[in-house]
Amino acid sequence: MKQPKKILVIGELNVDILLNGIDGFPQMGKEILADSMNVVLGSSSAIFAANAAALGASVSFCGKVGNDAYGELCVRTLKNMGVQTDWISISAEKNTGATLILNYDQDRANITYCGAMVDFTQTDIPWDHIADFDHVHLSNFFVQEGIRKDILEIFKKLKEYGITTSLDTQWDVLERWDFDYKSCLPYVDFFLPNESELLALTGFDSIEKAITEIQDFTNYLALKMGNEGSWGIYNKEILKTDAFSPETFVDAIGAGDSYNAGFVTHFLNTQNFKESLINGNLMGAVNTTATGGTQAFSSQKSLHQILNKLKTARKNEQYEID
Ligand SMILES: Nc1ncnc2c1ncn2[C@@H]1O[C@H](COP(=O)(O)OP(=O)(O)OP(=O)(O)O)[C@@H](O)[C@H]1O
Numbered sequence: 001m002k003q004p005k006k007i008l009v010i011g012e013l014n015v016d017i018l019l020n021g022i023d024g025f026p027q028m029g030k031e032i033l034a035d036s037m038n039v040v041l042g043s044s045s046a047i048f049a050a051n052a053a054a055l056g057a058s059v060s061f062c063g064k065v066g067n068d069a070y071g072e073l074c075v076r077t078l079k080n081m082g083v084q085t086d087w088i089s090i091s092a093e094k095n096t097g098a099t100l101i102l103n104y105d106q107d108r109a110n111i112t113y114c115g116a117m118v119d120f121t122q123t124d125i126p127w128d129h130i131a132d133f134d135h136v137h138l139s140n141f142f143v144q145e146g147i148r149k150d151i152l153e154i155f156k157k158l159k160e161y162g163i164t165t166s167l168d169t170q171w172d173v174l175e176r177w178d179f180d181y182k183s184c185l186p187y188v189d190f191f192l193p194n195e196s197e198l199l200a201l202t203g204f205d206s207i208e209k210a211i212t213e214i215q216d217f218t219n220y221l222a223l224k225m226g227n228e229g230s231w232g233i234y235n236k237e238i239l240k241t242d243a244f245s246p247e248t249f250v251d252a253i254g255a256g257d258s259y260n261a262g263f264v265t266h267f268l269n270t271q272n273f274k275e276s277l278i279n280g281n282l283m284g285a286v287n288t289t290a291t292g293g294t295q296a297f298s299s300q301k302s303l304h305q306i307l308n309k310l311k312t313a314r315k316n317e318q319y320e321i322d
């Protein structure tokens with residue numbers, strides 16, 4: 001039997017505090033009410049880890065939480081979803097990070113406290129065990145102060161161990177886009193931005209110009225285009241793949257991370273770029289059928305039901321995935 005690929009996720013770990021049914025927008029000196037509140041596992045890296053594990057990969061997480069109930073919730077939820085948590089350390093000084101999400105139908109207003117993830121540095125990475133892994137995924141490094149400055153060194157070192165790598169920068173909340181992509185991307189096997197992130201990073205206002213600029217430095221580039229699917233760029237060729245159309249759309253929170261999980265796990269098993277783009281689209285669409293980033297992946301039974309529905313709807317088209 002084929003062994004599942006071993007993936008290490010290096011990244012941020014925090015909770016999302018979701019407020020729904022909010023009565024207007026908050027104003028200084030006043031108070032408004034929300035109908036419901038949920039505290040769930042948040043963060044791009046954690047959604048990737050949980051969903052890659054649901055898709056059959058062997059996944060370990062390396063990150064930092066505070067010594068508090070939210071930290072326990074993060075670790076417990078990851079464990080319940082089949083992710084190894086041995087490399088998650090606890091900050092002595094800072095609380096677990098949290099994002100307060102005010103949800104207004106199609107739109108959201110977020111406030112993030114980075115917390116313990118700021119104390120996470122490259123010395124927390126299990127370098128002595130790194131050769132045990134096939135692949136390392138890193139996400140959202142703009143909010144990880146302790147990792148950001150060493151990003152080039154980390155990717156260089158990983159390649160010295162012969163490990164494949166993937167990177168999703170996510171949006172830079174400080175909008176400084178301080179990332180030397182020309183030096184770093186040659187060490188990244190799969191670069192996974194969305195359209196607006198690629199434009200902001202390169203400073204171009206057209207996606208074609210941004211691709212022309214970045215493709216000299218990337219290996220495989222999977223560009224996420226929301227409900228228009230994704231574009232694959234390799235060897236200066238652009239491969240456009242369509243999104244799937246779920247019957248029910250709930251929200252797109254985490255769709256990009258589910259896409260990453262679908263793309264990376266499929267590529268590691270098949271080395272087929274086009275199929276991996278399609279599998280990314282499929283998992284992104286699955287993500288949108290339930291609230292938040294991991295809900296649609298939390299039971300194998302319902303995951304397979306959704307997958308079958310989405311694939312059946314596309315049965316007249318040519319696509320080859322498991
Ligand atoms: N409304 C949708 N319907 C169908 N598929 C979708 C939809 N939204 C997203 N997807 C799929 O999920 C993929 C990733 O979504 P998106 O482009 O929103 O990533 P992102 O902007 O990185 O998301 P995130 O906010 O999670 O980081 C898309 O490429 C697409 O295949």
Ligand SMILES: [Mg+2]
Nearest residue numbers: 170194256257
């Ligand atoms: Mg994203």
